[in-house]
Amino acid sequence: xxxxxAAASDELASALQLEWYHTIELExxxxxxxxxxxxxxxxxxxxxxSLKDKRxxxxxxxxGFWAFEMERRGAEDxxxxxxxxxxxxxxxATAEEETLDALNRRKDSGRGLTxxxxxxxxxVQFEERSVYELDPGEIGEFDFVYVGSLLMHLRDPVRxxxxxxxxxxxxxxxxxxxxxxLTLVFPRRAxxxxxGMGRPWWWKANTAGLLRMLRxxxxxxxxxxxxxxxxPGAGHPSRRSIRPGMLRTREGRQIAITALKGDPHxxxxxxxxxxx
Numbered sequence: 001x002x003x004x005x006a007a008a009s010d011e012l013a014s015a016l017q018l019e020w021y022h023t024i025e026l027e028x029x030x031x032x033x034x035x036x037x038x039x040x041x042x043x044x045x046x047x048x049x050s051l052k053d054k055r056x057x058x059x060x061x062x063x064g065f066w067a068f069e070m071e072r073r074g075a076e077d078x079x080x081x082x083x084x085x086x087x088x089x090x091x092x093a094t095a096e097e098e099t100l101d102a103l104n105r106r107k108d109s110g111r112g113l114t115x116x117x118x119x120x121x122x123x124v125q126f127e128e129r130s131v132y133e134l135d136p137g138e139i140g141e142f143d144f145v146y147v148g149s150l151l152m153h154l155r156d157p158v159r160x161x162x163x164x165x166x167x168x169x170x171x172x173x174x175x176x177x178x179x180x181x182l183t184l185v186f187p188r189r190a191x192x193x194x195x196g197m198g199r200p201w202w203w204k205a206n207t208a209g210l211l212r213m214l215r216x217x218x219x220x221x222x223x224x225x226x227x228x229x230x231x232p233g234a235g236h237p238s239r240r241s242i243r244p245g246m247l248r249t250r251e252g253r254q255i256a257i258t259a260l261k262g263d264p265h266x267x268x269x270x271x272x273x274x275x276x
Contacts, residue, residue: 015115019106022065023233026119032112034233036263038065041228046269047146047173051075054143058124059131059164060150063112067124070144079139081129084110088130090155092196099199132156134163143170149230149265151176151213153200161217165272172219172270174210180264182206183227207266219270229262 012030023034048054052074058067061080070078083089086103110126117124127139131150145168151157164172179193183206190212192205205213207225214221 011115011119015119018108018112018115020063020112020233020235021106022063022112024063024065024068024116024120026116031234032063032116033235034063034065035236037231037233040231042069044228045173045175045226045267046223048073048144051144054170055079055140057081057139057142057145057167059134059145059147061113061126064116064122064124064126066146066148067126068116068120068122070146071122071124075144078124079142080113080124080126081131081134082110082113082126083130084128086200089200090153090202091200092198092202094196094198095200096198103200131160132163134167136167139167141167141169145170145172146175147172148175149177151210152202152204155202157203158213158216161213161219165218168272170271171222172214172272173267174214174270175265175267176210177204178210178227178264178266179204179206183208183264183266210266210268214268214270218273220273222269222271226267228265228267230265231262 012026015026016030016032018032020032020034021036022032023037023039024032025039026032047069050073051070054075055077056070056075056079058064058070058078058080061067061082064080067078067080084107086100086107091100113126116122117126131147131154145164147164151160154160182191182193186206186208188208190205190209192203192209194203195201207227211221211225
């Protein structure tokens with residue numbers, strides 16, 4: 001018994017050394033140092049209190065926080081997908097090898113998800129699959145789908161949402177980064193900034209832009225979008241990156257806002273438009 005306890009302690013200690021994207025409580029008091037601490041906002045989102053008897057899908061699960069949360073809320077079946085190989089992501093032609101290598105090390109072939117899945121004794125089913133490859137004939141349909149912080153990393157976010165619609169028979173909760181300045185200046189006009197320079201950051205829309213993407217993909221919005229700041233976790237680099245003078249640039253101001261308040265996001269609850 002003592003050896004088993006020691007082995008479990010060693011596994012937890014080793015797990016905390018990983019580069020985590022999500023902040024996850026692996027056991028009481030043992031919390032991963034994630035880039036973001038989604039625990040702080042899950043209670044504010046239009047996330048179903050109960051998912052009893054529901055079939056759920058977590059798109060771009062990363063370390064699995066939202067999939068585990070679905071399971072915790074009683075979902076009968078939770079399916080999670082992600083692309084573990086960063087080289088298979090949407091990259092612009094200007095991407096440099098060192099940037100791909102850095103993200104490959106951070107993703108670490110989904111090791112965080114594997115470790116959390118085992119330590120939490122989870123039943124979540126994981127498959128390496130792109131959002132572009134969602135097919136109801138292969139994986140079925142779902143009562144609740146969560147898509148988080150993904151669209152800005154896609155070259156074709158509307159096509160991705162169309163594939164999500166193909167497997168969604170209930171509701172979709174879309175949570176994604178927004179351009180806060182464009183949201184404030186253009187509250188009703190759908191606009192977005194375009195990056196596409198050396199990293200897998202493509203479109204950062206304002207809130208109206210997210211709504212337009214949903215409608216273009218065949219969804220109707222169920223409730224008014226919610227704007228909030230995604231809190232940085234203990235492992236977020238912005239906590240160490242604030243420097244004098246950085247407020248002179250737009251990107252510097254973004255880093256400062258993320259470090260002090262969090263990353264600007266919007267949450268939208270939607271459902272597929274029923275064809276007459």
